[in-house]
Amino acid sequence: MALLSISEPGQSQPKAHHVRKRAVGIDLGTTNSLVAVSSEGHAHTLCDHYGHCLIPSVVHYRKNGDVTVGEEAVTFGIKDSANTISSVKRLMGRGTEDIEYDLPYEIANDADGGMPLIKTVAGALSPVEVSAEILRVLAKRGEEELGGELDGAVITVPAYFDDAQRQATKDAARLAGLNVLRLLSEPTAAAVAYGLDKKEEETVIIYDLGGGTFDVSLMRLEQGIFKVLATGGNAALGGDDLDRAVMDWIGEQSGVGKSLDYGQLNELAAIARRAKHALTDSTETQVSFGSWSGTLTREQFNELIDDLIDQTIKACRRVLRDAGLETSDISDVVMVGGSTRTPRVREKVGEFFNTEVHTEIDPDQVVAVGAALQADVLAGNKYGEDILLLDVIPLSLGIETMGGLMEKIIPRNTTIPVARAQQFTTYKDGQTVMSLHVLQGERELVSDCRSLARFDLKGIPPMVAGAAVIEVTFQVDADGLMEVQAKELSTGVASSIVVKPSYGLGDSDIEQMIKDSYTQAADDKEQRALQESRVEAQRIIEALETALHQNGKELLSHEECTALELGITGLQEIMQKEDSDAIREAAETLNEASLKFAGRRMDAEIKSALTGHTLEEYE
Amino acid sequence: MEQALESKYRELQAEYHPDRFSGAPDAERVQALQFASLINDAYDTLKSPLKRAAYLLTLRGVDPEEHNQAHLQEAFLMRQMLMREDLEKFLEEENFEGLEKLKKETTGEQVEILDEFESTFNAGDLSIAKSLYNQLQFLFKLLEEINKAEEKLLDY
Numbered sequence: 001m002a003l004l005s006i007s008e009p010g011q012s013q014p015k016a017h018h019v020r021k022r023a024v025g026i027d028l029g030t031t032n033s034l035v036a037v038s039s040e041g042h043a044h045t046l047c048d049h050y051g052h053c054l055i056p057s058v059v060h061y062r063k064n065g066d067v068t069v070g071e072e073a074v075t076f077g078i079k080d081s082a083n084t085i086s087s088v089k090r091l092m093g094r095g096t097e098d099i100e101y102d103l104p105y106e107i108a109n110d111a112d113g114g115m116p117l118i119k120t121v122a123g124a125l126s127p128v129e130v131s132a133e134i135l136r137v138l139a140k141r142g143e144e145e146l147g148g149e150l151d152g153a154v155i156t157v158p159a160y161f162d163d164a165q166r167q168a169t170k171d172a173a174r175l176a177g178l179n180v181l182r183l184l185s186e187p188t189a190a191a192v193a194y195g196l197d198k199k200e201e202e203t204v205i206i207y208d209l210g211g212g213t214f215d216v217s218l219m220r221l222e223q224g225i226f227k228v229l230a231t232g233g234n235a236a237l238g239g240d241d242l243d244r245a246v247m248d249w250i251g252e253q254s255g256v257g258k259s260l261d262y263g264q265l266n267e268l269a270a271i272a273r274r275a276k277h278a279l280t281d282s283t284e285t286q287v288s289f290g291s292w293s294g295t296l297t298r299e300q301f302n303e304l305i306d307d308l309i310d311q312t313i314k315a316c317r318r319v320l321r322d323a324g325l326e327t328s329d330i331s332d333v334v335m336v337g338g339s340t341r342t343p344r345v346r347e348k349v350g351e352f353f354n355t356e357v358h359t360e361i362d363p364d365q366v367v368a369v370g371a372a373l374q375a376d377v378l379a380g381n382k383y384g385e386d387i388l389l390l391d392v393i394p395l396s397l398g399i400e401t402m403g404g405l406m407e408k409i410i411p412r413n414t415t416i417p418v419a420r421a422q423q424f425t426t427y428k429d430g431q432t433v434m435s436l437h438v439l440q441g442e443r444e445l446v447s448d449c450r451s452l453a454r455f456d457l458k459g460i461p462p463m464v465a466g467a468a469v470i471e472v473t474f475q476v477d478a479d480g481l482m483e484v485q486a487k488e489l490s491t492g493v494a495s496s497i498v499v500k501p502s503y504g505l506g507d508s509d510i511e512q513m514i515k516d517s518y519t520q521a522a523d524d525k526e527q528r529a530l531q532e533s534r535v536e537a538q539r540i541i542e543a544l545e546t547a548l549h550q551n552g553k554e555l556l557s558h559e560e561c562t563a564l565e566l567g568i569t570g571l572q573e574i575m576q577k578e579d580s581d582a583i584r585e586a587a588e589t590l591n592e593a594s595l596k597f598a599g600r601r602m603d604a605e606i607k608s609a610l611t612g613h614t615l616e617e618y619e
Numbered sequence: 620m621e622q623a624l625e626s627k628y629r630e631l632q633a634e635y636h637p638d639r640f641s642g643a644p645d646a647e648r649v650q651a652l653q654f655a656s657l658i659n660d661a662y663d664t665l666k667s668p669l670k671r672a673a674y675l676l677t678l679r680g681v682d683p684e685e686h687n688q689a690h691l692q693e694a695f696l697m698r699q700m701l702m703r704e705d706l707e708k709f710l711e712e713e714n715f716e717g718l719e720k721l722k723k724e725t726t727g728e729q730v731e732i733l734d735e736f737e738s739t740f741n742a743g744d745l746s747i748a749k750s751l752y753n754q755l756q757f758l759f760k761l762l763e764e765i766n767k768a769e770e771k772l773l774d775y
Contacts, residue, residue, distance in 0.1 A: 152641075181641050223629040318775045378641040388633055414663075417637060419656040477652055478637045 021151040023181065023379035024142035025189070025371025028131065028155055028169065030089040031211050033057050034365060035138040036372035037145055039381075043193070043372040045365045046141045054364060058086045059133045061122035069137040081105070083120045088134075090212075091116055091127035092172075093165030128172045135176035152181040154375035156367050159185040159215050159231045160394045162440050163452050163482050170479065181378040183479040187217035188228060188389050189370030190336040193361055195221055195387065203229075203329050205316065207349055207357070208336035212238040214312050218319045218330075227390040230322035230413050232315050237308065239276075239339035245304040246272035246296070254292035276301070280341050302344045309348045316352065322413060333357045338364050390415050395450075397474055397482060400437035402427060403531035404446045409474050412442065416480055421473040423489075427539070429546055430462040434470055438484055444528050457486045465543070529580040537575050537587040541568050544594050547601060555600040567593055621666075628662045668733055669759045672740075672752045681745050683752050691753060699757050706761070710768045718772070722765045729758045 025043070027034045032054040036045040047053040052071070060073035061083045068076065077084035082105050096107055096116040106119040117124040135155075142150055155178075157169050166183055173180045187206035195204070201222050208215040215233040219226050247268050250256075260268065271289055275296055278285035284297040320326065333353050339345065340363045350357045361369060377386050393416055398408040401424070409422050426434065434457045441449030460468050469489045476482045544564065552561050567590045574586045633639075635654040640647050664670045673683040702721065709717035732751050740748040 182638065223626065223633070225629045225633060314775075317773075318770075321770070321773075321775075378638060380642050388636055388638060390632065390636070415659050417652050417656045418659050419653070420660075475652070475656065478655070 021376075021379035021381050022142070022146040022148055023152045023154070023372075023375035023381070024139070024146075024150060025368050025373070025375045026135065026138050026153055026155045027186070027189075027365075027368035027371060028089065028134065028138075028157075028172075029057055029210075030087050030213075031057060032364070033134055033138055034368035035142050036365070036368040037142060038369075038372040038376040041373070041376075043369045043376075045368050045372075046145050048141075055134070055137060056086075057089065057134055058084060059088070059130050060084045061120040061125070063121040065122055067122070067133050069133055083122070085118055085120070085125075085130050088118075088127050088130045091118075092131060093162070093168035094127070128168050128175060131169070131172035132175035135173055135178060139176060139178055150178065152179040152375060152379050154182050154184050154189075154371040154378060155180060156184050156186045156189045156371050157480075158213060158235075159187050159217055159228075159391075160213075160233060160235055161185075161480070162395055162450060163397075163480065164450070166480050170481065180479075181375055183481075184371055184374060184389065185217070185228070185231075185391050185480075186367045187215055187231070187336065188219070188226065188391055189368075189374065190334055190366045191217075191219050191221070191226055191370065192373050192387060192389065193366045193370035194332070194334050194358055195226060202331040203325065205319075205330050205333045205353060206336060207312070207316070207333060207340065208233075209312060209339040209345060210238050210337040211339070212236070212240050214238060214315065215336075216312070216315050216319050218323050218325065224386070225388045225390060227415065228392045228413075229325075230319045231392060231394055232319045232322065234311060234315055237311055239337070241308050242276055242305050242339060242342065243269055243272045245308065246275055246301065249296070249300075249304055250287060250289050250292075253294055254289055256290065256292070276342065280343060298343070305342070305344060306348070309345055312345075313348065313352050316349075327353050330355065334366070335359050336363050336366050391478070391480065392416060393418070393476055393480060395440045396442055397452075397476070398439050398441075398449070399424075399472060400439060400446045403535040405528060405531055406439050406441065406444055406446050406449050409472070410476065416476045417478050419473060419475045421471050424470045424472060425466045426460065426463065426468045426470075427465055428542060429465050431465070431468070432460045432462055433458050434460060434486075436472060436484065436486055438474075438482075445531075452482070453484070455484070455486075457488065460488050461490065465539075526580070530578060530583070533580040533583040533587070534575055537571055537583050537590075540587050540591050540594075541571060544568060544590070544597075547594075547597065551601065551604065552597075555604060556597060560597070564590075564594060564597065624662070624665055628658065631658045668729075669752075669755055672733075672736055672748075672755060675740060676745070676749055676752060679745055681749050683749060691750065691757075695754055695757075699761070702761060703764075706765060706768060710771065713772055715769065715772050718765055718769050722762065722769075725758055725762050725765065729755065729762070732758065 023037070025036045025038070027036075034045050034053055034055065036043050038044075045053045055070040056074050058070065058073040058077060060068045060076040060080065062068075073084055077086065085105065094116065108117045108119055108124050115126055115128075117126055118130065139150055139153070142153075153173065155169060155173055157166055161169070170180055170183060187208050190206050190208065191204055195202075202220075204219045204221065206215075206217045206219065208217075213233065213235050214237045215231070217231045218229045220229055221227075250268060250272065251260075256264075268289060271287060275285050275287050279296070279298045279301050282298070284295055287294055287296050320330075330353050333349060333355055335346065335349070335357050340349075340357075340359070346357050346359065374387075374389065392413045393410060394412060396408045396412045397410040398406045399422070401407045407422070409420050410418055424434070435454060436457060437446070437454045438452045439446060439449040440452055443449055457470060460470070471487045471489055473485045473487070474482060475485065545568065548556075548561065548564065552564075556564070571583075571586045571590050574582055577583070632655060635651055635658060637648055637651045637655055640651040643651070664674050676683045702725065705717070705721055708714075709721065732754055736748055736751040736755070739751065
């Protein structure tokens with residue numbers, strides 16, 4: 001082994017390499033999940049004896065503790081919706097306050113975390129536990145195919161999943177007894193599914209339009225390495241929105257308007273979905289709702305959804321810009337997700353990139369297929385040239401600094417694994433504890449970013465403000481999971497944590513966070529200036545108060561002392577205003593006013609150092 | 620040169636990436652993680668002209684951030700101010716072409732200063748090289764802001 005010299009000769013190959021490892025690729029989806037296996041570079045998804053490969057991501061709980069997953073659970077859902085959990089992926093790594101939409105089941109708060117718990121007859125369950133049930137069923141299907149216990153699994157996650165969501169997914173896998181070889185981003189997996197027997201060098205767009213989300217990634221394949229160059233998307237845009245466009249159209253045409261109850265809306269949604277599916281192969285379809293019936297042509301349908309598709313194109317443009325490329329640089333476009341079956345989507349995306357889009361692999365299965373191919377490689381089953389996948393971090397990582405500001409330490413789209421260190425200093429004299437607040441997001445204010453973790457670095461030796469230097473290192477591994485380490489440089493006090501989910505934001509908020517960082521950049525800048533001016537003013541006030549307390553009476557006349565105290569109160573008043581220039585000016589004035597005092601303190605200190613002590617005292 | 624960096628980077632990642640050690644003992648995997656992080660960092664540093672210039676100075680014992688504005692020429696700062704005024708004006712007028720022109724100007728100036736940096740650095744004139752680096756910092760920051768302004772106009 002080239003990497004480590006400490007391994008004894010022969011020791012690093014303890015396993016007989018002729019034994020094939022059992023590995024699976026799992027696409028743990030919001031609506032459906034899949035499992036696939038690979039052998040000799042060929043992968044296929046596993047189906048049940050009815051030929052169904054997609055397992056609905058639905059779990060039903062019964063009072064006696066019985067759990068059912070998939071189609072069977074869906075049937076239960078109709079009569080027992082309170083104990084049937086669907087779309088649990090939306091809750092992974094989220095806090096209760098993130099759940100803004102209505103759920104058919106009751107949510108309780110976890111006692112020690114912000115994790116939502118779903119109340120069922122089988123007790124309160126976390127999203128991690130529910131996901132683990134789905135994973136168990138998928139793993140079992142894999143075991144039956146491969147004939148024994150699994151050695152490992154690659155599980156895919158959306159590219160935009162943050163640390164908490166990834167951690168929750170990995171926890172679910174562990175709970176299901178799976179050894180996670182790698183968390184792989186879904187678009188990267190899709191690229192692998194297509195990328196193996198292709199040209200030597202290419203630049204690929206992965207266009208992934210699912211039921212509720214849109215994801216786009218730009219990748220470069222070179223020397224057997226797939227490197228993600230940029231990733232983006234819209235976490236609140238998907239096939240459901242295409243259905244909604246058709247629903248609105250039916251509502252308008254039939255005149256039923258908006259006065260529909262829950263059941264009627266469900267029926268209308270199903271009719272819209274059927275119409276959408278029908279228009280994939282036909283140029284027109286009959287639609288009827290209640291007493292109304294009419295014809296929807298593909299042309300009309302295209303018009304209804306063009307705005308939505310244009311939004312995805314905009315995200316594509318943004319990703320190109322992030323990577324500094326043009327559409328002409330793109331050699332292939334891979335389509336992922338059931339919604340890319342819609343002909344208009346293929347047409348418009350193909351037009352934009354001026355190329356034929358890839359749809360050879362079933363867009364519902366392509367992610368699982370890619371995951372299986374990579375699982376086989378990572379488990380150690382060699383065949384030909386291995387492909388290596390270099391992912392990026394989707395949202396910037398940073399830390400809270402004084403005044404509620406987010407300091408970015410690792411910007412988004414940085415290749416992982418990555419380690420970055422940043423130094424901070426203490427703020428007050430004698431400060432022995434420093435709190436670290438780890439954040440993820442693109443905005444400048446802490447309150448607009450996702451809070452990942454808080455921890456305290458204790459035992460900093462008491463020194464004057466600014467003398468202790470704390471180095472904070474962020475380590476993000478190949479799964480996109482982070483570890484934070486903090487160290488006081490003069491004494492080496494170390495404190496390390498693995499970030500665990502605390503609370504956070506919904507998927508649509510992530511999209512909003514990225515968007516807001518641009519549209520509100522100017523606003524942020526003002527806020528930032530204001531916060532900074534307040535921090536600086538506060539620093540001056542605290543330093544002056546400490547000094548006044550220590551030897552103000554000895555070194556200053558009564559008038560001088562009062563003047564400075566009045567200056568402090570005056571500055572505190574101005575700090576309440578939303579005017580950074582005024583605060584800065586007032587702080588500067590107070591600082592200048594205190595210069596004479598500072599000079600006297602310095603003289604006094606030197607004098608006491610020269611006269612007050614003997615040499616022996618220091619020995 | 621860029622191709623050589625790219626090629627070396629991929630070669631090293633292919634050897635040391637944690638995925639190459641997925642079945643290895645924990646200690647080896649931790650080390651692979653550290654190696655791969657270091658390789659990514661090295662690649663980032665060498666690929667960005669600004670980071671690379673800072674790194675070169677550090678290698679020669681010069682702190683690139685020391686008094687980073689104090690010695691910049693008034694003429695340079697003046698021009699920077701004017702360019703920034705242009706940036707704000709174009710953003711306000713939603714003048715994308717103006718921003719593009721400003722971007723070209725900034726990039727052109729960057730290239731010139733980078734050339735100058737290279738020759739002074741190679742000649743061993745480190746204090747001038749450092750001052751050029753500090754000018755580059757201004758220009759990169761400006762470019763970043765032009766990009767942000769453009770994205771705002773593009774409604775990203």
